[in-house]
Amino acid sequence: MKKEKVRERIVRVASDLFYKQGYNSTGINQIIAEADIAIGSLYNHFSSKNDLLQAYLVKEEVNWFEGYENSTSNISEPREKLLALIDYRKKLQQTSKFAGCHFIKIVSEIGEGNPSVSGFARQHKEKQKDLIKTLVTEYGAQGKLSDIDFVTENIFLLIEGAVVTSTISKQNDSFDQVKKIVQGLLP
Amino acid sequence: MKKEKVRERIVRVASDLFYKQGYNSTGINQIIAEADIAIGSLYNHFSSKNDLLQAYLVKEEVNWFEGYENSTSNISEPREKLLALIDYRKKLQQTSKFAGCHFIKIVSEIGEGNPSVSGFARQHKEKQKDLIKTLVTEYGAQGKLSDIDFVTENIFLLIEGAVVTSTISKQNDSFDQVKKIVQGLLP
DNA sequence: GTCTATATTCCGATAGAC
DNA sequence: GTCTATCGGAATATAGAC
Secondary structure (H helix, E strand, C coil): HHHHHHHHHHHEEEEEHHHHHHHCCCCHHHHHHCCCCCHHHHHHHCCCHHHHHHHHHHHHHHHHHHHHHHCCCCCCCCHHHHHHHHHHHHHHHCCCCCCHHHHHHHHHHHHHHHHHHHHHHHHEEEEEEEHHHHHHHHHHHHHHCCCHHHHHHHHHHHHHHHHHHHHHHCCCHHHHHHHHHHHHHHH | CHHHHHHHHHHHHHHHHHHHHCCCCCHHHHHHHCCCHHHHHHHHHHCCCHHHHHHHHHHHHHHHHHHHHHHHHCCCCHHHHHHHHHHHHHHHHHCCCCCCCHHHHHHHHHHHHHHHHHHHHHHHHHHHHHHHHHHHHHHHHCCCCCCCCHHHHHHHHHHHHHHHHHHHCCCCCCHHHHHHHHHHHHC
């Protein structure tokens, strides 16, 4: 259907701009120009700019998990899947030229100015942590692991730290460091 | 001098607003209203809004290190100073209602739209890491530590991860977790 | 140096023709 | 549904009186 294609193009263009320029620095006029549509068409599909923001968050969350699944579909060992998660975040940083995590970024920009945004980001990070916990639990069931929650939180915090650090330093060293640490955590 | 007092008040008001609302969401009109000055006075002290931003960054960096010195002036042991650093970041998050790190926040908001900002943030984080490295080195000279750079990077990444995680979750659990991990890293 | 008034541009959002 | 034209307001910054 043509209607859906227009809507998808709007979300794609807006998402790129929100991510690279920031939400507040991206104007409606720029979105419609790059999507090559009229402003009336945009407001026919979205009631407001905030509506577009919600679609952006949903799209990026789906992309994140789909991207991880795609890059680990041929891996079965939980330990390798955890290490692949580090590689995945590293790759995301490289391909985006160190633009950072979508959700950390949007919370930093509008924070409490939009409670639904921070709530969405919080849930997204919980899902990421759940993913790690599932893999750590699976790994712990095989060999021996002193404290699953301890290791889970440790890995999660290290990865988040590496993402923000690489965003600021524009280098990927941190991920290699995290990988070495995590390898030590999973003997 | 009265001239300097006005300038300081401008920077103080602008800094609060930049931090809590975001840079782009804070208008010149709001700054002059809360500082109780005329717009002509503001542009007599600062050539542009970007000029105010630079003053904001300098002020927050000074505040950061002064605040850490003040809260650790009575501590001499390097291990305790490292643990106090975690408490310091935790306290900053509590008092700011989990508004996050000033520098991660501003880079997330304007990123590459202003190279001097990301450069300043990068240097600031380097200084933080240097502070940790100095303390780890001092600690390593006493007892035994396998790899100083390894431990330094590990602590640094964990703290950064805890800051962003607590900013999103609006809880301080992560810092307690980091403290336990770091205690294990420094036997 | 501080003030008021204003210039200019851009913002998000709406109205109505087709 | 897509379009053009435009609204009302807020943005940064400037001009000039005092």
